[in-house]
Amino acid sequence: MAGAFDYTPAIVLLPFLSFLLALGVGRSMPKGGALAGIAATGGSLLLSVWAMLAVANGGTYNQTIYTWAAGTGNSFELTFGLLVDPLAAMMLVIVSLIAFLVHVFSLGYMNDEGETGLPRYYAGLGLFTASMLGFVVANNLLMAFMFFELVGLCSWLLIGFWFREEAPPSAAKKAFLVTRFGDYFFLVGVVAVFATFGTAAFAGEGSFPALAEAALAGEAATEINTFGFAPQTWFTVVGLLVLGGVVGKSAQFPLHTWLPDAMEGPTPVSALIHAATMVAAGVYLVARMYGFYALSPTALGIIAFVGGFTALFAATMGVVKREIKQVLAYSTISQYGYMMLALGAGGYIAATFHLMTHAFFKALLFLGAGSVIIAMHHNENMWDMGGLKERMPVTYWTFLAGSLALAGIFPFSGFWSKDEVLYEALAHGLGGTPLLLAAWAMGLLAVFFTGFYTFRMVFLTFHGEPRTDVARDPHGVGWNVKAPLTVLGVLAVVAGFVNMVPVAKLTGAHIEFLHDWLAHGLGGLTSEHYGELTGQFAGYETGYVGSELTTVLLSGALSLGLALAGAGLAYKLYNVPAPVEHTDRLGSVKTLLFNNYYQDEYQVWLADTAARNVARGADKFDQGVIDGVVNGISSVSLFSGSRVRRIQTGVVSNYAALLTLGLVALLLGIGLMGGWFL
Amino acid sequence: MLLQTQLPQWTALGPALILAITALVLFVIDSVDPDSTDSALLAGVSVVGTLAALGVAAWFLAAGTGQVGTGGEITLFRDALVVDGMSLFFTAIFTSVAAMVFVASYDYLKDRPDQAEFYSLVLLATTGMALLASSNSLATAFISLELTSLPSYALVAYLKRNRGSVEAGLKYFLIGALSSSVFVFGISLVYAVTGSLLFSDVASALGDLDQSFRGVAGIGVLMIAGGFAFKTASVPFHFWAPEAYEGAPAPVSAFLSSASKAAGFAVAFRVFVEAFPIATAVDLGIDWVLAFGILAVVTMTLGNFAAATQENVKRMLAYSSIGHAGYVLIGLAALSAGAATNGDVLGASMAHLLVYGFMNTGAFLFVALVEHWGVGRTFEDYNGLAERAPMACAAMTVFMFSLAGLPPFGGFFSKYFLFASAIGAGFWWLAAFGALNSALSLFYYSRVVKAMWIEESDGSFELTSRPIGLYAAIMVAAVGTLVLLPGFGPVIETAQTVAAALFG
Numbered sequence A: 001m002a003g004a005f006d007y008t009p010a011i012v013l014l015p016f017l018s019f020l021l022a023l024g025v026g027r028s029m030p031k032g033g034a035l036a037g038i039a040a041t042g043g044s045l046l047l048s049v050w051a052m053l054a055v056a057n058g059g060t061y062n063q064t065i066y067t068w069a070a071g072t073g074n075s076f077e078l079t080f081g082l083l084v085d086p087l088a089a090m091m092l093v094i095v096s097l098i099a100f101l102v103h104v105f106s107l108g109y110m111n112d113e114g115e116t117g118l119p120r121y122y123a124g125l126g127l128f129t130a131s132m133l134g135f136v137v138a139n140n141l142l143m144a145f146m147f148f149e150l151v152g153l154c155s156w157l158l159i160g161f162w163f164r165e166e167a168p169p170s171a172a173k174k175a176f177l178v179t180r181f182g183d184y185f186f187l188v189g190v191v192a193v194f195a196t197f198g199t200a201a202f203a204g205e206g207s208f209p210a211l212a213e214a215a216l217a218g219e220a221a222t223e224i225n226t227f228g229f230a231p232q233t234w235f236t237v238v239g240l241l242v243l244g245g246v247v248g249k250s251a252q253f254p255l256h257t258w259l260p261d262a263m264e265g266p267t268p269v270s271a272l273i274h275a276a277t278m279v280a281a282g283v284y285l286v287a288r289m290y291g292f293y294a295l296s297p298t299a300l301g302i303i304a305f306v307g308g309f310t311a312l313f314a315a316t317m318g319v320v321k322r323e324i325k326q327v328l329a330y331s332t333i334s335q336y337g338y339m340m341l342a343l344g345a346g347g348y349i350a351a352t353f354h355l356m357t358h359a360f361f362k363a364l365l366f367l368g369a370g371s372v373i374i375a376m377h378h379n380e381n382m383w384d385m386g387g388l389k390e391r392m393p394v395t396y397w398t399f400l401a402g403s404l405a406l407a408g409i410f411p412f413s414g415f416w417s418k419d420e421v422l423y424e425a426l427a428h429g430l431g432g433t434p435l436l437l438a439a440w441a442m443g444l445l446a447v448f449f450t451g452f453y454t455f456r457m458v459f460l461t462f463h464g465e466p467r468t469d470v471a472r473d474p475h476g477v478g479w480n481v482k483a484p485l486t487v488l489g490v491l492a493v494v495a496g497f498v499n500m501v502p503v504a505k506l507t508g509a510h511i512e513f514l515h516d517w518l519a520h521g522l523g524g525l526t527s528e529h530y531g532e533l534t535g536q537f538a539g540y541e542t543g544y545v546g547s548e549l550t551t552v553l554l555s556g557a558l559s560l561g562l563a564l565a566g567a568g569l570a571y572k573l574y575n576v577p578a579p580v581e582h583t584d585r586l587g588s589v590k591t592l593l594f595n596n597y598y599q600d601e602y603q604v605w606l607a608d609t610a611a612r613n614v615a616r617g618a619d620k621f622d623q624g625v626i627d628g629v630v631n632g633i634s635s636v637s638l639f640s641g642s643r644v645r646r647i648q649t650g651v652v653s654n655y656a657a658l659l660t661l662g663l664v665a666l667l668l669g670i671g672l673m674g675g676w677f678l
Numbered sequence B: 001m002l003l004q005t006q007l008p009q010w011t012a013l014g015p016a017l018i019l020a021i022t023a024l025v026l027f028v029i030d031s032v033d034p035d036s037t038d039s040a041l042l043a044g045v046s047v048v049g050t051l052a053a054l055g056v057a058a059w060f061l062a063a064g065t066g067q068v069g070t071g072g073e074i075t076l077f078r079d080a081l082v083v084d085g086m087s088l089f090f091t092a093i094f095t096s097v098a099a100m101v102f103v104a105s106y107d108y109l110k111d112r113p114d115q116a117e118f119y120s121l122v123l124l125a126t127t128g129m130a131l132l133a134s135s136n137s138l139a140t141a142f143i144s145l146e147l148t149s150l151p152s153y154a155l156v157a158y159l160k161r162n163r164g165s166v167e168a169g170l171k172y173f174l175i176g177a178l179s180s181s182v183f184v185f186g187i188s189l190v191y192a193v194t195g196s197l198l199f200s201d202v203a204s205a206l207g208d209l210d211q212s213f214r215g216v217a218g219i220g221v222l223m224i225a226g227g228f229a230f231k232t233a234s235v236p237f238h239f240w241a242p243e244a245y246e247g248a249p250a251p252v253s254a255f256l257s258s259a260s261k262a263a264g265f266a267v268a269f270r271v272f273v274e275a276f277p278i279a280t281a282v283d284l285g286i287d288w289v290l291a292f293g294i295l296a297v298v299t300m301t302l303g304n305f306a307a308a309t310q311e312n313v314k315r316m317l318a319y320s321s322i323g324h325a326g327y328v329l330i331g332l333a334a335l336s337a338g339a340a341t342n343g344d345v346l347g348a349s350m351a352h353l354l355v356y357g358f359m360n361t362g363a364f365l366f367v368a369l370v371e372h373w374g375v376g377r378t379f380e381d382y383n384g385l386a387e388r389a390p391m392a393c394a395a396m397t398v399f400m401f402s403l404a405g406l407p408p409f410g411g412f413f414s415k416y417f418l419f420a421s422a423i424g425a426g427f428w429w430l431a432a433f434g435a436l437n438s439a440l441s442l443f444y445y446s447r448v449v450k451a452m453w454i455e456e457s458d459g460s461f462e463l464t465s466r467p468i469g470l471y472a473a474i475m476v477a478a479v480g481t482l483v484l485l486p487g488f489g490p491v492i493e494t495a496q497t498v499a500a501a502l503f504g
Helices: A004-028 A030-056 A086-111 A118-137 A141-159 A167-197 A208-216 A231-249 A258-264 A267-276 A278-288 A297-318 A324-344 A348-375 A393-407 A413-430 A434-462 A479-498 A501-507 A513-519 A527-537 A548-574 A588-594 A596-647 A652-674 B002-006 B009-032 B039-063 B085-108 B115-134 B138-156 B163-194 B199-207 B211-232 B240-247 B250-275 B278-283 B288-308 B313-333 B342-373 B390-404 B410-424 B428-453 B468-483 B488-503
Strands: A061-070 A077-084 B074-076 B081-083
Touching: A004 A030, A004 A061, A004 A077, A004 A086, A004 A118, A030 A086, A030 A118, A077 A086, A077 A118, A077 A141, A086 A118, A086 A267, A086 A278, A086 A348, A086 A479, A086 A513, A118 A141, A118 A267, A118 A278, A141 A167, A141 A231, A141 A258, A141 A267, A141 A278, A167 A208, A167 A231, A167 A258, A208 A231, A208 A527, A231 A278, A231 A297, A258 A267, A258 A324, A267 A278, A267 A324, A267 A348, A278 A324, A278 A348, A297 A324, A297 A434, A324 A348, A324 A413, A324 A434, A348 A393, A348 A413, A348 A479, A348 A513, A348 A527, A393 A413, A393 A434, A393 A479, A393 A548, A413 A434, A413 A479, A413 A501, A413 A548, A434 A548, A501 A548, A513 A527, A596 B288, A596 B428, A652 B163, A652 B211, A652 B288, B009 B039, B009 B074, B009 B081, B009 B085, B009 B115, B039 B085, B039 B115, B081 B085, B081 B115, B085 B115, B085 B250, B085 B342, B085 B468, B085 B488, B115 B138, B115 B250, B138 B163, B138 B211, B138 B250, B163 B199, B163 B211, B163 B240, B199 B250, B199 B278, B211 B250, B211 B288, B211 B313, B240 B250, B240 B313, B250 B313, B250 B342, B250 B488, B278 B288, B288 B313, B288 B428, B313 B342, B313 B410, B313 B428, B342 B390, B342 B410, B342 B468, B342 B488, B390 B410, B390 B428, B390 B468, B410 B428, B410 B468, B410 B488
Parallel strands: none
Antiparallel strands: A061 A077, B074 B081
């Protein structure tokens, strides 16, 4: 299998090169470095596809490239390495494809709109893409953490791109700080993994998931330090620490508050963040080390529950938003909730599937929204739009395809993946893990809200009569906007066909391609192995309502029915020539939803009171005790220093006397101790 | 391998012989032309001689002369002298310092009438130091100690029309005489109970010593320690140091505080490890390890505390030099009988002396440069100096931060290894005192840096010249301090290997 994998580092390095180019000579390059970025991400895309083909032919790659810190003795090594297995190969293609399309789209969104600071923008995009690709191919947790942090840094740079305005820098800071709060736990988790296993490798015989599995099965070859806890308890603790970073990056409750604010960044960046890079990083990390999480039923339960709750919670907030990007932001939080639900419910494939379809349709929706925003001269309020359907047909039809996918309407891609997520949760819930049923119920309910807010957005934006002059005569968009939309529109429709589980179950045809895809690869990293692990260690079994087939169909019908109900309600309320706000009917709930359940407020309150008090205490300790001691020491030493100066009288006979006395004192002291005078 | 087979044994003393011959050559030059003011010739001969000695020492060290790998130490003159890794290591320190001092003196002494005397005295003192490091008997130790000391007294009083210099020389001489008498009395007591002056014989005689004589032996041992404390400027024999360093010409201060101190430690290490082995001494109740522990803590604390309150930069450096003697004493204080860590501790001390040789010499030479300009001696006088002489001030900053033990300079590594090896040997309290004192020392070292770079000058002085020799010497010292950063691995390995051989 020579060839493809030898070029894997180039997948990461090409966008990095474009970052360097844009940063260094971007000013003198045509289009402010855009073409270099397009070429680099295009190259990455080709290499990724090549790598995926190599993986499809049964190849995998797990290689340490560079050891940058080698401990002595039996301590551990810190390395950079590459891991390309089916999961990583799939993610590489998704990330590089989306990044490529986002670069193309940026030509229309940034260059054609005459933005300034383009080299900075394209440098940011290049580094962002490179960091995410590096994260995807990382073969150990520490390297993953480093790229994870780089992703965070880039999001800060890009969200705050318009730093001269008031809101973007503040949003950038918020995104940085909130995700950093989660990453703090992640870092502790990384250290804990090293301390426990002595390695942070994801794959192979000596990888930490494999060591953990062996330890739980009682066949540990090497000693594992669990710091006095029962192994399973300790693994749960470590897993939850790492999960802290995941919750922050993937914007799960309660660390989701940064994501809606992050809409202040340029829209192509939002597409990149939401579809393929930053937010996806969290979920990808859980999938990457799923062999570790699968060992801990507690961690899985928490993941599932947080996921289900976030899915519902964010969906309800999306219902009342006025700005098109805000709706999409909450939908992202909600959709990543589904992925977490799937992971927690033992649906590794379902989660990966949804990660893929979501990447396509969410990128599509954001780019579509970007197209609308260009047309509307950067007004994002949906209540100022309306009737754009006739005026921008390409955007409308592709946006509609994305919306149908997001809402989970048959046969668009989102239907298949969301259906599988819910089916996994239901089946494992019925199989004796009732907690999953609660998470499933929340996820199911969220389907209704998803359908509602999605179509509310579509109808308000594109249907009815234009409500403003700008909407009557929108700004046209060029090929560089339409082409990415078309590509993604097609993918949003067809991506689901790679894994039509209900159809497969119904007809018996062998068309679950994604199942096959993820079932091969490196030993210990396959979906089958994960299935065994969740069964063995987390006690996940499959239960059915009646037979398997009825359960599959029931689950599919339920979610489709709810989605249609939500879409239908939106149709009734908003698909009228002159829609009006119906939010007043919600009464006091409206205020609650508009204020996002006061999440920001309570977190600010928490930071204000708790953190400020802790800080005040620390300050007092620092000022009083530490500084006191330091100042005390310095004044004591200066004082005694001046005494010492006084001994140095300048009179030689004094010196001789002191010298002799000192020697005698030393002689007496040592002599008495040694008993010379007895 | 190299020397035992190819060269006669006496050539092992090559570095010391070259130094002595160079001194004699200078005498010849002086007698041919007694009033010579040809600085270039005199300084040139001295530098060539010391560099040749340094080269031979480094070559021997690299070739493994006198080390375990090539048949062990070489003893000469019926065991009165010994050449081994440690003596060569220290010879390298002495000759490096002396070479820098000579280069700097080229400018410092320009147009003075009696230059040849200066160079030959420094060379004779350096010869004494090289012999001191090779001493294997208390008699040779005493003789070479005096050979080191007597030229030093004259050198401190070299500016004979300068009251401060003459006064400092006299005080140094008086305290030196007292210390020498203490030292020689200690030797006589040890000889009285052991009947020998050779280190190995003393050690075996002490092993069979009647318990009733242990008081006599103990007093002798501690008095010998006193003699070394004088040479290394350790408490309570340190009183001469601030006065002598302040009054002496700055190159002489550099020479005394770096090379002379190292020489004291060289002989102390050998005498105490070989003549008074720890196990034997502790059995007799002569706990010299504890004595050095006390001296180390008192010396470093007193030196640093006193340095913190000085107004005069040269005097501050004098006290800081006392403080550093305290750090190096850890090498004798963190030992225990038969411990495997002994070599590490002693080697770390030796490595610190090497680094100290560069950074401290450089600092004193910077003071010499400032004296040459006639700028003034207090911290305030240094205000704004960096604007006029940025290169020299950058070098001085390197010396100050390295002396304080800040990374990434050589002083950080040597201190780090010293404290780490002390902790490794179980003497964490010594390391704790050392670390506390280092933190304090940062205060007064950074005062110099602050004065040079941050404070505004009052603009009353003009730098008249750029003395090339002083500059060169300072730069060599600065580069030495910095090169020890990547090169510290070989240095510490060599030092710890040769130190471990001492315990073997």
